Amino acid sequence: MKKRAVIIETQDGVINSANYGMIACASKGATELYCFIINENDEHGDKFREELEKYGIKNIVGICIDSTCQKDHEKSFNPVKWSDAIAQAVIAYHISTLFGLTTPVGKELLPRIAAQLDAPLVMDCLDVSQTYNTVNEHTYGTYNDSDHDFDLAKTSLYSGKTIATVKVTGSIRIFGIRPNVITPSTKSAILQAAESSPSQATASINSSPSSIEKFIANYTPQQNIKLVESRKGDSLGNHLLAADVIISGGRAMQNGENFKLLEDCARAIENLGGSAAVGASRVAVDLGWVPYRMQVGQTGEKVSPKVYIACGISGSVQHFAGMKMSKMIIAINENPNAAIMSSCDYHVESDVFEILPALIEELQTTQ
């Protein structure tokens, strides 16, 4: 059976929810799936195991570098070191397909791993389907048969204007999954789906993991590249990628101060149990109103929230490249002819400064 692995992204002992969509994608078909967790000693082990078990995960591998499996106390996350460690685990566990998230961390790790292994990689996948199954295995019997053994990845090309299907062949293949585009499925859903497929898959899901296995990677510090300082970003970057609702401001916001309205709106949504973050168009960033990390678009973050609320954003092609995968788009714009008004789900033809205060008030009074 082919082995696949997902690199789980954790932050301060919490498994980022975007991981579960990736697990759902990697679990399709009969397969043995490993979860790689970086720099994990037993600190959060039980919690992680319990969480991942709900999604049908049996094999969890904690990847560490120190021979005593002590947590790496280097405060900063060194991608050079950890990509090397994961590449070693891929070889050691005979992984044929590796998944990660197209997040800032994934963008550092996955290409480095792919380069080290000289393996093909598709980043920012919207979906990956694996054609290789046990039927093929019996019929063709070889892993190197590229006519029958390949994965198909969907990704958006040309500034989000097209969706491409990419055929990926090779003994090791790597995929970066765009966060939040694939719906997670829990163990029970997988079990139902697995009923018709070979019993092996069901068996592997039914038994729960006994413990987190340790993988100790070799590491020779490299002399030609040294990470000397690392300043952690505020969690906003991840927040944009992880939020259910993104409320973004454009030129009509007039200045940075007015973004406070968007912040208030996001906070009100969070107070109602939602998760919300504030984004911006390129104009707002270029004019210095808000920092670059808030930019949504071709040259900023590519997001796919459940709801994207565009406030005073005209909707350039480049902005759409970053948010068109949103499940719902609500546009608030004074100009009825703005591009965004014709490619959204709901539009409000009005001044943002009229609507936002009313919206905040309404959110605050809603139970």
Added chain:
Amino acid sequence: MKIFVCVKHVPDSAATIIVHDKIQIDEKITFLLNPYDEYAVTEAVKLKKSLIQKGDSSSSAQVHQSNEIEVIAVSLGTSDAEKTVRSAMEMGADRGVLIKTDIRCQDSITTARALKAAIEQECNERGDLGIIFTGRESIDMVGMQTMFRIGAYFNIPVINNVFKFTPDIKDGKCLKACVESLTGGGGKDVYEISLPCVLGAGRGLNNPAYPTFPDVVKARKRQIKTVALDDLIKNLINNPIKYLISGSKSDNSTQTGTNEIRQSGKTEIIDLELFAEKRTPKKIGGNNSQVAKEIVRILKEEAKVI
């Protein structure tokens, strides 16, 4: 010392894309130098200038003979990509190399191997490899990986999304540099890196300037060398690629490239379709408080996010 810039000829992000035969895009649109590559070219030219400025005159005369400091733009593309190589030269690159192929979009593995081979060839003929600059990603394919592959093939370090580059120049030479890269959420990493290395230029690294008319005229006189991808690949086959993992460095797990260049696998676009915008805009009308109520209802009942 040779400073290389890898550039890519890409469709303008504002162009309307039309798909032919399920995999090809209509080519009658504007193609240009990949925007991130502009930062790369600008930084390479800046580095050359400071190397020459800070070089002491007696030794630099010697340098000129054997190992002249040059900025060389390299691109893998179809024949019209020459335009992009020329753009890089207008921005200050001294020479250009176009690796010609008939296929508009080669995958990252092939691209990196071709660029590696072309760069190596230049270095064998002309001088030492200093730095390879690239853009942090191409805006058409957004593979985000070619720079890392080039680094792996040369076995030199790579940093992507660089927004600050401080070369340590002594006697007109640069052996190391301090490099800052942008990480998630406005965070940054600071690296000390030895040359040669590969740096992926990100936004904020510099402010690329439009070339002036004299720049354009000067660039016209400069040479663009053309090599065929097929010829380069023949050379590659004699250059096996090694696994670069720490753990396996000692064993001889080299991949022998005997008869096929792509034994490591490949990616291939087999279908391309226009992104279908399935949205049918509905108007939310009424006074401010009615609109607000309706938005809250939508968030609650339709999107179920609160």
